[in-house]
Amino acid sequence: MTLLRTIAACVCLTPPAYSCDLALALAVDVSGSVDSTEYRIQMDGLAAGLRDPIVSEALVRGKARVMLVQWTGSSRQMVTVPWTQIDSFEAIDQFAVKVANDPRVWRNFSTAIGEALESTMSYFDTVSDCKRHLIDISGDGVSNEGVEPSDVHRILRTRGVTVNAIAIEESEPDLTAYFFENVIVGEGAFVVSASGFADYPERIRKKLLREVTQQTADLK
Secondary structure, eight states: OHHHHHHHHHHHHSOOOOSEEEEEEEEEEOSTTSOHHHHHHHHHHHHHHHHSHHHHHHHHHTTOEEEEEEEOSTTOEEEEEEEEEOOSHHHHHHHHHHHHTOOOOOOSOOOOHHHHHHHHHHGGGGGTTEEEEEEEEEESSOOOSSSOGGGGHHHHHHTTEEEEEEEEOSSOTTHHHHHHHHTOBSTTOOEEEESSGGGHHHHHHHHHHHHHTSOTTSOO
């Protein structure tokens, strides 16, 4: 009986096996404050960041799953590139091509950050085999419609989803502080500041580097 109990205890203490290190949802702001040129800067910058040699190697090594979401006002969030397994450099390049070529879904609506987080969070149910669940959200303004982003924090924590953000301070110089106080959540969560859209490509690259090269033991 003692041996059986010991075996059972060992089984219970064995950590779950994961086939994927990171599930990364890239949530891009396409609200009315983002013009067509700024939208293109975001998508091209994101595609270039994903192709960074260190970023792409980390994603391939971790067999990451990556997804692209466009979001704006209430009830306007859409997965435009679904979960894609990054198990080769060809896979990351194909995903980056889809990001760069992704047509804009909306262009004249408000900013509902809380609903963007709620909607994106629901898609992590299909990638439960990934060790880390992370939403990477960009934005150039405060939430002005729908549920407050801070009201979603409790369920994000409960479900083990971390939120990092990039604040594009084109017209709102205090946006980084707002994102820090109201948007990001999870142990080690962080905000990266871009002074404007022109600064976005380099800042998103550095943000991706910080996110995907974390040791898997340093979970958020």
